[in-house]
Amino acid sequence: MHSKDQISHEDYQRTADWLLSQTQHRPKVAIICGSGLGMLADALQCQDSFKYSDIPGFPQSTVQGHAGRLVFGELRGKTCVCMQGRFHMYEGHSLCKVTFPLRVFKLLGVDTLIVTNAAGSLADSYNCGDIMIIRDHINFPGFAGLNPLIGPNDEKFGPRFPPMSGVYDKDLRKLAFDICKSMGVSQYVQEGVYCMVGGPNFETIAEARLLHKLGVDAVGMSTAPEVVVASHCGMRVFGLSLITNKVVKSYQDFEKVNHEAVLEVSKMRSETLQKLVTELVSRMDINNNTA
Numbered sequence: 660m661h662s663k664d665q666i667s668h669e670d671y672q673r674t675a676d677w678l679l680s681q682t683q684h685r686p687k688v689a690i691i692c693g694s695g696l697g698m699l700a701d702a703l704q705c706q707d708s709f710k711y712s713d714i715p716g717f718p719q720s721t722v723q724g725h726a727g728r729l730v731f732g733e734l735r736g737k738t739c740v741c742m743q744g745r746f747h748m749y750e751g752h753s754l755c756k757v758t759f760p761l762r763v764f765k766l767l768g769v770d771t772l773i774v775t776n777a778a779g780s781l782a783d784s785y786n787c788g789d790i791m792i793i794r795d796h797i798n799f800p801g802f803a804g805l806n807p808l809i810g811p812n813d814e815k816f817g818p819r820f821p822p823m824s825g826v827y828d829k830d831l832r833k834l835a836f837d838i839c840k841s842m843g844v845s846q847y848v849q850e851g852v853y854c855m856v857g858g859p860n861f862e863t864i865a866e867a868r869l870l871h872k873l874g875v876d877a878v879g880m881s882t883a884p885e886v887v888v889a890s891h892c893g894m895r896v897f898g899l900s901l902i903t904n905k906v907v908k909s910y911q912d913f914e915k916v917n918h919e920a921v922l923e924v925s926k927m928r929s930e931t932l933q934k935l936v937t938e939l940v941s942r943m944d945i946n947n948n949t950a
């Protein structure tokens with residue numbers, strides 16, 4: 660499966676060149692919007708946007724709550740590119756396809772990734788609507804050999820064996836905490852470990868208990884492959900999970916999670932997340948991108 664799906668450097672370059680020919684924007688920051696979080700792109704000024712179906716080489720987004728648009732624009736004078744809709748492994752995409760945009764962004768000049776997702780909480784102290792700053796992740800599919808870096812290594816992007824410790828930038832995490840404090844929202848901001856599972860089904864109770872025992876704070880179906888590829892090609896990474904549900908861990912609890920409820924909670928926190936991401940981009944240290 661992997662060799663058939665292998666994407667060449669030229670393929671990434673072709674898509675990057677097409678985008679560079681269609682927009683004047685030269686982003687340094689990429690933002691990936693999680694389920695129901697597409698409104699993060701609405702804050703961008705002077706937008707140029709492209710449907711994924713119009714971008715050569717781009718996969719298509721099939722999940723409700725993922726619009727399928729790439730939006731370029733400025734956040735407080737800093738140029739960003741925003742994915743309104745991401746690709747998940749459970750949609751049937753290979754991990755090369757899931758992470759295709761990241762390498763294209765690298766070729767556009769992006770050096771910082773802000774990744775967001777909707778996730779269920781395992782940590783007992785978390786509540787629905789909490790924002791979790793991702794300290795670290797567990798890439799469960801990676802344990803089973805589902806890793807986007809499997810296959811011949813493209814040294815132009817990064818090394819064969821990239822380190823993954825400290826992958827979520829410490830300074831950006833601290834900055835985000837400071838911003839949350841000044842926004843007066845610290846009471847529902849957490850920091851924790853995100854775990855990716857393959858999906859598309861939500862967890863059984865036994866699976867939830869296992870993840871809890873392993874020290875997972877929040878579980879979702881994305882993010883880890885994107886972060887692995889971004890880090891492999893040298894990007895700085897910051898991640899946020901919006902806690903949209905508490906994962907059922909008790910056989911006495913008859914609550915059942917569903918995607919509609921996930922989207923509903925995402926909507927509830929959209930304004931706060933938009934403010935937080937805008938402030939973070941505005942205050943983060945990046946090269947002034949006037950190239």
Ligand SMILES: O=P(O)(O)O[C@@H]1C[C@H](O)[C@@H](CO)O1
Pocket residue numbers: 692693694695722745747775776777778858879880881882917918921
């Ligand atoms: O794209 P994200 O990770 O935010 O989406 C989460 C995981 C599933 O795709 C979906 C389940 O409701 O939300």
